[in-house]
Amino acid sequence: MTFLSFAWTWLTSRQQWHGADGIPIRLLQHLGYSGLALLVAGLIALPLGVAIGHTGRGAFAIVSLANIWRAIPTLGLLIMMVVYLGFSPLTWLIPLVALAIPPILVNAYEGVLGVDPDLIDAASGMGMTGWQVLRRVEIPVAMPLIMLGLRTAAIFIVATATIAAEIGTGGLGRYIIDGLASNEYGQVAGGAALVVLLALLVQVVFVGLRRLVVPAGLRRAART
Amino acid sequence: MVWSWIPQNIGQIGQLTLQNAYLGIVSAMLGLGISVPLGIICVRWRLLYPPVLSIASAIYAIPSLALFVVLIAFTGLSDATVIIPLTLFSLCVLVPNVVDGLRSVPEPVRQAATAMGFGPLRRLAQVELPVAIPVIIAGLRVATVSSISLASLGQLIGVSSLGYFFIDGLQRDFPTEVYAGIAMVIVLALAADLLLIVIRRMLTPWQRRRAEPMPPAVLTPAPADRDLAGVS
Secondary structure, three states: OHHHHHHHHHHOOHHHHOOOOOHHHHHHHHHHHHHHHHHHHHHHHHHHHHHHHHHOOOHHHHHHHHHHHHHOOHHHHHHHHHHHHOOOHHHHHHHHHHHHHHHHHHHHHHHHHOOOHHHHHHHHHOOOOHHHHHHHHHHHHHHHHHHHHHHHHHHHHHHHHHHHHHHOOOOOHHHHHHHHHOOOHHHHHHHHHHHHHHHHHHHHHHHHHHHHHOOHHHHHHOOO | OOOOHHHHOHHHHHHHHHHHHHHHHHHHHHHHHHHHHHHHHHHHOHHHHHHHHHHHHHHHHOOHHHHHHHHHHHHOOOOHHHHHHHHHHHHHHHHHHHHHHHHOOOHHHHHHHHHOOOOHHHHHHHHHHHHHHHHHHHHHHHHHHHHHHHHHHHHHHOOOOOHHHHHHHHHOOOHHHHHHHHHHHHHHHHHHHHHHHHHHHHHOHHHOOOOOOOOOOOOOOOOHHHOOOOOO
């Protein structure tokens, strides 16, 4: 396993763990970019998706957006931003947010739209107002899909933040891009190993989060 | 935007578009070739499905650039270094769709086939798979569009694709090239998507009279209700 031995040698050498381009700083940068982008995208897309699902307006735009989204080349978008804005924090933040919005938006929309109408009738019949129905019935029932949208967005952001090293950001992608440029496979392999670990960690965090926020009754129902 | 750049470089645009199409389409086709038998096995032996899905969605979470780099150690800077990761990613969309498609075959249809004397294999090939085609192709559309778009990243490790225009445009500070690259990736992806819709209509003539089914809008690798079923 040449990959693992290269990665291991690089990861265990002490100099990688210190200084401004050390692993702790690069990891924090990667988490910082990703966290900020996910937060901004969530703040925009969650209310919008829930509102569209609740009212049913704008559904066609959502489906079209979903189709185009997969076709957009992330690297092309990042480089286009450099060409427009030069190098500033917005250069990476705008594409990361823009790419994270569709999965969050569409899943929130589908989740709220898919709530059983009988359930909404029953809630209204119990005297809940429209707002209460949304907050206490529709959103909790839509929670599995909402979480899935957030997780898909997080996966996408972590991957895109890696590629963003090509336009000069920090983060773990630096090791891969710099290593490729200087033909140091040890650094490339070590960086890739860290990115893989981070991606798997994100998965585990979201599986855990899902347990916290999805109502217990729904977790079982969703198993069939 | 320097429009004259486009006719001057039409040969290179065409060549890189073809190469990009090749990488993306071969990946999706290989993914289909693996998913159909794998999906059949997962329907037959239900216990296998949750772990297969968990592994597929864990692989899907790995950034493509990292997977390319891991594979350089094994396959060098060849096309396979890009095709193998894209194939693995496509499994995350395709396997659930094959399984859902096969499970969606109505029980009376299955029983009718058995009553007509179809053995299990013949029933699978002539009844169950054809009925599952719309759902399988819905997954294939997602896999093909994503693969074509992701194939442009191969350029980062030196496997030529439309991504060349992004990196070259950045280095030469020449926006036209970047825009042309983005436009060609999107056009290629949407053309492949359209082609698959046409193929689906040809393969399922019995559906023609019904309303066109909507493409899956949910932007997730796997159907929502089976989200990491084995893990959570």
